[in-house]
Amino acid sequence: MSYAIEMRNIRKEFPGIVANDDITLQVQEGEIHALFGENGAGKSTLMNVLFGLYQPDQGEIYVHGKKELINDPNDAARLGIGMVHQHFMLIDKFTVAENIILGREPKKHGVLDMAKAVKIVKKLSEKYGLDVDPNQKVEDITVGMQQRVEILKTLYRGSDILIFDEPTAVLTPIEIKELIEIMKRLVGEGKSIILITHKLKEIFEACDRCTVIRRGRNIDTVAITDTNPNDLASMMVGRKVNIQVNDAPYDPKEKVLEIEHLNVLDSRKVDVIKDLNLTVHGGEILGIAGVDGNGQTELIEAIAGLRKVKDGSIKINNDDVTNQKTRKIIEAGLGYIPEDRQKHGLVLDFSVGENMVLQTYYKKPYAQAGILHNKVITKKAKQLIQEFDVRTPSERTLARSLSGGNQQKVIVAREVDRSPQLLIAAQPTRGLDIGAIEFIHGKLIEEKKKGKAVLLVSFELDEILHLSDRIAVIYEGHIIDIVDPKKTDENELGLLMAGRKKGGSEA
Amino acid sequence: MSFFEILTIIIPSTLLTAAPLIFTSLGGVFSERSGVVNIGLEGLMAVGAFTAAIATLGLEHAGLGDASPWLAIVIAAVAGGVFSLIHAVVSISFRADQTVSGVALNFLAAGLTIFLVKMIYDGKGQTPYITHNIDKINIPGLSKIPIIGPIFFQQVTYTSYLAILISLLVWFIIFKTPFGLRLRSVGEHPAAADTLGISVSKMRYIGVALSGVFGGIGGAVYLVTITSNYNVSTIAGQGFLALAALVFGKWHPIGAMGASMFFGFAQALSITGQQIPFLDRLPSVVMLTAPYVLTLIVLTGFVGRAEAPKADGIPYIKGQR
């Protein structure tokens, strides 16, 4: 039997690390094949090899049964291989149509024929039900639509083998559902798909078979019908995974965060937070559920002093911190795991050690009279690396060179170690593997047990439901309802997130 | 002096000074649109001016007469293109910091051209004067139009009009052709272009080489229309001014042209101003610094934020995270 794709004994080395070690991957014609593995297991690397971005040090690639050398993306395109990358490969300033036709432009007398390009894109998007506006600039469209543009790019090139590298990490639940439908439709047309994801649910919903890799090595390929989420998870991590649940009793203490009548403008001067009221107590995890773009980001930024508050008040431990400087708010007891860890959470060109004291470097014992105590900092860093199991060669390694999961661990270590009264965790596990998620969830629960207040913002309903003591649903800039996780389910939350209050009334 | 008379002095002078800046900043547009910062424009102009001097002298000697400076511009274009390849190799293939490489290019050009002049002319620090310049003329027909004629079409060089036409052409190439789309794509998001099978290095090499060609032309035009011989101080800051024009013009060919015109105007004014009533009372320093001060003011966003191509200045390394 011939495979759509067969990669045999692939080995790929980076300076100091073997990313792929003798990996074999067989994708059948017309299937959705999951590629599953922890962060840094080598999934993206393997796919980049297949797409011609990397040359393997060893191994062979067969496409539709024929041995091929894929030297660059042009070769891949010629062979019908298209890839939607983990980080979108779109040019913000170009229109959707320009992004799609780039590299294979329709021409008239040697001049770009944009009218034709737009027509082609319209046709394609209708054919596959991928709704996009060809004339809009990419910087102006939603992440979901960007995803569709990426898919259209591959379809425009006539790809029949599609690689999706973690397409769902940045999508909302609704968008994920849509994407899975699209994938199924594409497979129905005879295309084959490789899907990389960390979410077991998606694998079981969408895929036919699954290949598990760990630390650059093949573990196994199984049919989805023959396995279950728990097995798959432990296969990946190499041990039993305990799904962390918030089993500590709900015992709220005094108010730590108190928000009253908050109003905030977004960067376009539109009201995004409207008369929002919210209280978080010590000893509780309060989850904020909501569809992306309902004011979550602005709310957190307002609390952290990163965005101006137009009206209303924010108190931490009865301290009014409204419109205070970020540093003052941090000193008042705020800890913050930001959504974009690389951009906001870390100085990537600082060492791991330096990153560990990003908010405390000027305080005792790390400094005195403006002079740094580097020895103390190093000692602290070593201790945290050990305690939080950060996989790094040493505390002097640059944060940039760490894998995403380990970068996140550095941030969590730093924030938790400061033991803030209020810990905001924004999408703390996005893009992380199950092992890392387990670890971070454990830490959040620990904080709660210590009597700290935790504000959890996540698009993952599972995460919210598992961890929260109370769930606040945010819709169009205010809290539409607060529910008890034990007395609710995904359906009810979904309705609330869409703005519908119990009893069917529109909010 | 009447206002009209002032215009007949300032406008032709503006056109004359602007032409080399226009060419050079257009070169910058190509390079930076492809994602390679080009601080080396100054050096490219120097190479262009030097080559134009040598070439014109040679061609004159060979008896080519009035064609000499024109041919010399072509030769200077080639020389600029070749010289810019150093910047291309070092900053694209060898991944050197582009600003650093550009700074070194300026050093090299300044040293090398004078070194060569000394070699060629037996230790002298400057070339002889060319005898066939590209002269200022009255454009037949157009210069006779009342009012407009004397202001825009008398005492001008063809190179000025050529510069304006070419900036339109560059605009067309960059925004209306597949080549332009690809060039811009590698300047905005090289990894994306790479995944679509566009060779980032190739496009960037072309971008830099074109900047060399245009920078060479810019320097050559400066020489054959303005200075007529090459020495250490022939190219002293014009390249940096062209760079400023490029930023001022928001990396847009027409913008760069407009900004160059503006700088030309400011310079013309700073010289002529001393003979214009009122303006002659301003301290000369105000006029002299005007182009630079105004650029700063413009950059503060006073005329809308300028945005560089996103990947401008960042070496592209395949597969780097």
Add this chain to the structure above:
Amino acid sequence: MSRILKKINWMTLLIPVVSVILGLLCGAVIMLIIGYNPVLAYQSIVESIFLQPYYGGETIRAMIPLMLAGIAVAFAFRTGLFNIGVEGQLLVGWFASVACAICFDHLPKVILLPMSITAGGAAGALWGFIPGLLKARFKVHEVISTIMMNYIALYTTAYLIKNFLYTEGERTPTIPAAASLASTFLADLTQGSRLHWGFVVAIIAVFAMWFGLWKTTKGYELRAVGFSPDASKYAGMNVSRNIMLSLTFSGIFAGLGGAMEGLGTYQYMTINSAFTGIGFNGIAVALLGLNTPLGVVLSGALFAGLQTGGMTMQSEAGVPVELIQIIIALIIFFVGSGYVIKWAFGRLSRKGHK
């Protein structure tokens, strides 16, 4: 000391050394092609600098502003900024120090000298602060704004001298002895070279950069903001202020470089119709020194030696001084291409193992 040695990454040290060697080799090849004697040329450089106290003194003298300019560039670079405006900051620093010295010529040396040096640093600080402010407030890229500031400095200082401090010879009057860094002791020691006490200032600056950036909380902040303004903002740092501070500090170093010229080398300021070139050389010095304090000292010495020696090379071997400029350019290219040098050495050593 041994701790410092252990910290040195030999591979990174390799690049500048190899670059210098390659640069000098290329220079030799050029000389051979043209018909000069490279041995004689280099010999004349080395002999003059090391055997003749005058040229030794002049070399150290030339090092002073080069080091300060190099520190200015390196400091900014370490905080994520590219200061091409050293030239302009140096000019205003030069002017301010001289102007201060002349205007307060009745003050005693203990006051006037420090005051004039400070004036130079302050003027440089101002000239660095402006692009810093523009960047922090309006996101104007410092590369462009500092270039603009260079020209403004050039014309403004010329104008100020012409109109307020003019004397015969297109320059300011000579500064009073009470503001002078010159020393007959040092001059006598070096056969009448212009070596002056400014090297003490330069050494203090080198130390200040090292200590300031790596040993203080402010330095930590400056570097953090330089690498990632966003993360720094989230960590509670004041990004705008740090950007402004960084270019201001850088400007101080550059301004001091100018003060050294005014109070030490020249004792006055000429009306410059073109740039001094020290600022641009400072970029090269910083790069070759890998933007480290010690590196700046070493590369400053090399450049100063090449420049001073270049003059003897001209007079002894007849080689045009421009060759030095070519060699310097090539060295910068090589340092910039460090990646390739590393790669080539990697290849070589791997072959060696096989």
Add this chain to the structure above:
Amino acid sequence: GCGNSKSSGSSATKKAAFKAGMVTDTGGVDDKSFNQSAWEGLTSFAKDNGLKKGSGVKYLQSTQASDYSPNLNTMVHQNYDIVYGIGFLMQSDIQKIAQQNPKAHLGIIDAVAVDKNNKPLKNVASITFKEQQGSFLVGVVAGLTTKTNKVGFIGGVNSALLKKFENGFKAGVKTVNPKAEIYAQYAGAFDAPDKGRAIAQTMYTKGADIIYASAGNTGNGVFTEAKNRAKNGKKVWVIGVDKDQHDQGMPENVTLTSMVKRVDQAIYDVTKQTKAGKFPGGKVLEFGLKENGVGIAPTTDNVSKKALSTVNDYKKKIIDGSLTVPTTDKEYKEYLANLK
């Protein structure tokens, strides 16, 4: 090659051959101006006295202002019998080196080397020129030649030295043509032909038909503009400076005349005296019309007979002292007042 340098320090035992050297400013020995002229003086001296170029007479070029001092020092240390600094920019360096090396013989052009008390330094020959006198003569030519009654003066940088050119010229023009209007502007640099050209354009457009370009390389822009105009059929003139710039105006023939400043002559003389053991140290040598140090260019093709004879009249008057040419703005004002 290090033989030269070795000789420094050790007391010279045997009498070495005569050596004369000069340090150029950044213009170099082919600046078509005084550096070149000075070097010509030295080379012709070498030729007449059998000295070799490169050892007997030699120049060092400066690439930046900070090079003046080391370059001068190099030659002093190499025991040159006389070392010239070309141009007033080297004044302070010369002064310092002269004081540090009292045995050295130095010369400076266009400036007077003095010590702290403003007394001429004993071991420096200060060579200056009465440029106002030569400029007066070309002013006479301009005043008599202009058809528009408008003439221009373009100076390099506004300084006392250049003021001598300007005021001498203006006095000459006004003396023979009181109605003439004179535009004067300084380019701010000696090496900016683009500025020279732009200023010339303005002046010609305003109606001037003769421009006296006293601006080094900046003046070349004036020539370019004049030639361009000539090609377009508009006859305009340039008056050259320092050397006979007749060739510079060809083939369009735009050089009316030139004000020559015989730096070569002065250098030749001083070197000769030095060789003869009569080094004029401590003296301020002023080369004027009388000494043949300044004057009107030998090429007089474009100057009318009448103008030439007028020039000769005034030349005599200046030489015999019956006419004093103004040098400063103040003197010029007084001179004008006396004319009326």
